[in-house]
Amino acid sequence: MYKVLIADDEEIIRRGIAHFLKKDPDIQVVAQAEDGEMALEQAMEYHPDLLFVDINMPFLNGLDFIEKLKTVQPDALILVITGYDDFKYAQKALRLGVFDYLLKPIMEDTFYEALGKAKDQLGHRQKQAQYLEWARALVEKNRPALIAEFLEGWLDGRFTEAEIQERISALGLELPEPVGVTLVHLENKDNAEIGGEWDEDLLFYAAENMANEVFQTLRPVSTCRNSAGELVLLTAGEPRAVWEAAGEQLKHLLQTHLPVDVFLTRRLGDTLQGLPAAYEGASEDLRTLLETPQLVRDAKKYIEENFAREEFSLTEAADYTHVSPQHLSRVFRQSTGITFMDYITRVRIRRAIELLRDDDHKMYEIAEAVGYSSQHYFSSAFKKVLGVSPMEYKKSLQKRGEPNP
Template sequence: MYKVLIADDEEIIRKGIAGLLKGDGEMQIVAQAEDGETALELAEKFTPDLLFVDINMPFLNGIQFIEKLKGLLKDAVVIIITGYDDFQYVQSALRLGVYDYLLKPIMEDVFYKSLNRAKDELKSTREQTKYLEWAKVLLEKNKAKLTENFLNDWLGGHFCEEEIDERVHFLGMKLPEEFGIVVAGLDYKNNMEIGGDWNDDLLYYAAENITRELFEPFNPAALFRNPAGNLVLISACQPQDAWQDTVKTLRRLLEEHLPVRVTLAQSAGNGRREISVEYEHALSRFYELMEVPQLIKDVQNYIDENYRNEAFSLQDAADAFHVSPQHLSRIFRHSMGITFVDYVTRARIRKAIELLSNEEMKIYEIAELTGYSSQHYFSSAFKKVLGVSPAEYRKNEQNKISAAM
């Protein structure tokens, strides 16, 4: 059912349109008006879907009425009624988004053609609105998971700056300029299965609630689990001393209220582009604190010795330590929180950052020294991790040095 408002200073026109609509079961006339001011009041009160509006009404003419209506009912369909003498106003009305116009005297066949087109438009708008609302509900319902997936992909170096901007906006995330990152891993005490009703999901659910409540003064922007299953928090971090004290309190509360041992590391930075860098720092500290298997420590050293070789691969490392690639991939990700390939990429980018400080070195030379035969491929990999190209990064660092001086 569509609600209809008829606005015309001629009663015979109003009655005529009402009569033509009478036989249409989809149309319900909710109001009639003989001047523009009254029509506007009734439009605000009844929110009609379809309006028939005389272009030349007293007090508030059709053009003025339509201008004011746009602020009230953006999806309403307006059909103007005009005489030949007023036809010069039609173009103005069409520029304001009027759907159609009818000339007086209104011919029945012309009226119904216009009405049917208007109904098609209204149906289309309703369908779009319905699917938009459905999408909003679905987004809200799955927002936490979508945010977690995005953050893990972003921090894993899988998005460029433009893609990050789009997703941050889409998810409505508010990331602080001065931020702190906390990575927390929970292990059952004594490394044993515990009694009661605890399981991993319940354990992390409780940990998330404790973390969110404790860091509320710092406006948590994101709280999620990374691929290794560890808890990651991104929040504001000012004042710094209070934030550091809260991080310490988090460890104490988690170990007091949950049957776990906590491994915890943190890092802080400024500017959204630095979030992935500081996350990497926090993650490195986190794994330094954990008991990493000797195999993985040896593989890390092996990567540091061989990442300059463009052809270096997971298979090479697996062969060197006499294990299957599948086993090495699985245990590496579990121990380090990122994949073998991502770790190699970051090792190369870390070295590239170091070399970029040497202004005499060309970008292509740095690419070759970090395992990339193509400068284009190197720039693409660098930008995916840090959000800027090597040249932009070097320029930004030079600007920082200049500003400091």
């Protein structure tokens, strides 16, 4: 059913058009107006699909009415009614985007011919609108898969900058800045140990659901599966501490509830343009991690958990990993290229850098928090690694105007 408005200052013309339209079951006359101002008010109220508009009307003539209507209802279909003397105005109306015109006196066959064309146009528009709505629904239904496919292509460098922006807009994709890239590799354990059958797709799906729940405070969360079958998480990277804690929580949950060993790396991209580089860095970190001997992985994990204790030593880590200190020292250096104690120092300094960004921490508190009872010893170790003292480093942060997390 198409809604129609008739606007003409002659009642006999309005009545005649309404009479013609009564014969068409697809038409409903929703309003009639005797001047342009009334017609505009009724058009705003009823939103007609088709309008019959006289060129000459009081208060607001047909041309002015059409101009105003087009600003609020640009898709309305308009048939102008004109006499021979006003034909030049009808030509102007056509330039304004009206569909067609009818000459007075209006002949029945001419009227129905114009009406038929108008209905064909309206029907075509309706089909287009239905198709677009169907396409939108289809896209929305498949949006997660489309986003995942796009992200995989973007991270692999398959799109130009223009294509990236176009697809972000088309998918309504939200990505925060800075963006945190978390990469998760799952290694399936022997199913016989736990019972049941887990395939790669099921493991990925379960891991993805857990990740969405754990990282929900860092929304928006976007995920995809890279060509190696690994879970890629894109989330807000700040607050930094919350982002890092979410990664550790996810790793713990996955290892607790799924029959997998979990290898997780992450990198922070300051801008969206830096996202592929951050992903590449996380991928390189993951490859290195996967190539690292299990003994070194265990030692690194133990260091991360215990570096804040000043008395922590190689001997303690060796006892934890059930090897001699000499063997652990040798394997650790062969794998990492640095000594066990140098690695502990780097871990401590890395954590100290994070704490230095917070003005609430005093220098001696930072030293104690990362395993140094002596502020002087902490400062010396910091300078040995970075070439500047902790205080100098903190001043450089303030000069750069880095925000606190």
